[in-house]
Amino acid sequence: MATSSKHILIVEDDASIARLIDIHLQREGYQTTLCDDGLDAQKLLKDNHYDALVLDRMIPGKRGLDVLRWLRGQEKTSLLPVLMVTALTMTDERIRGLNEGADDYLGKPFEPNELVARVAALLRRSVSKVTESFDSHCIQLCEESFEVRIEGELLSLRPLEFKLLQVLMNKPSRVFSREQLLDLVWGIDSFVEERTVDATVKRLRKDLAAFGQGECVQTVRGMGYRFQEKA
């Protein structure tokens, strides 16, 4: 996985501070969008995808905390990493922010470098924050603990096999071409032969077969592979 350009929404009404944040985040290679109003922020969040949000506590239209509470309630943004920026120095306020669901907190005045570091940290953490777990009829895959169970029995997969199963189980019965699998499992910028997918599928099947579920990963001749519970 390469350093794809993460998109960050900055909600800040003080133009000079907004610019300061903007410049530093852009310098780090992030894509940024500025916004100076709470209601606009909601619209943007509804219509676009962002990887993180830098949110000022005091903004017109709505208070920052309101926006925060709102977006936590939305399916789409409930897990969005949020860095709250505030001029308030009171500890209680800071703690309240975190309780309300901010992922991190930064008081003004702040070091731009620290802001950048915190955003980076949020993004890093957020990767595994999306911790769904996929269940099929008898296979459970838990992203948080990197565990796969078949009828309760824990089985150990290699990292690549795990990722592969993860991708396939994410859309049961959908067929993925080898090319797609290379992108999704190996990463866009890998220099790996297509045949490698075959080898990994084979290994995955073998491990699943040890628990009677080797048939779950099916070949679709000329197309690719898919995950499907045996009937």
Next chain:
Amino acid sequence: MATSSKHILIVEDDASIARLIDIHLQREGYQTTLCDDGLDAQKLLKDNHYDALVLDRMIPGKRGLDVLRWLRGQEKTSLLPVLMVTALTMTDERIRGLNEGADDYLGKPFEPNELVARVAALLRRSVSKVTESFDSHCIQLCEESFEVRIEGELLSLRPLEFKLLQVLMNKPSRVFSREQLLDLVWGIDSFVEERTVDATVKRLRKDLAAFGQGECVQTVRGMGYRFQEKA
């Protein structure tokens, strides 16, 4: 307000500021003791009882944070409410202070009234201070006393090992990448190699192994580490 006479220790080397603090706290009915040096502070804390501590960050003899760390390690003072006073405005310094165990934070220059209010708040809260402790089946980790027990037996961990165990036990069975652990244990602004995590894990395991629980910290190849009781 200040009903029973609470005793507050003030550690501050700037005589004028010390006097300022002293006067205002006394006016509220608190009993105060002044001290302008870190080492003296330690002695005083060892020999006397105080209900709260106002601590300057920059004091001779020892840095404020050192005193703080020390007193948190002492049974007697591990819960003492501490208000840190500092001229530093840098946010990360502020946060570091809180991480180190300060209960509240006040930047210079400050309003005497605010200081009084904060001290009062500390005393109010100090009774019901929320400190979690994580228990697994046979390991107890108490954040309050910085103690770890295995089946009642106290074992002594180094600071980093403690933090690491703390983070891992906070989410049992969840896998943390080295990167995440660096963020959570070492801090987002540390310049430490990822391999350092390995070394610390090894040391933690060794200490746990002395009590038969070396297996609790598990390696998830290609992913990171996790805490999980042995089955």
Next chain:
DNA sequence: GTGCCTATGTCATCAATTTGTCATGTAACT
């Protein structure tokens, strides 16, 4: 201050596992 001691970061090395590739076998489709 001096010096000891502990905690910690880094590195080199070793061992084990994982993974990519290839050569060959096998099944499917025409």
Next chain:
DNA sequence: AGTTACATGACAAATTGATGACATAGGCAC
């Protein structure tokens, strides 16, 4: 049967983690 696509097993190469040694820094006692 011929052709294509996939499966399989073997092997080499690359990753990855464990471990022990070592340097250093910072604390603590004297």
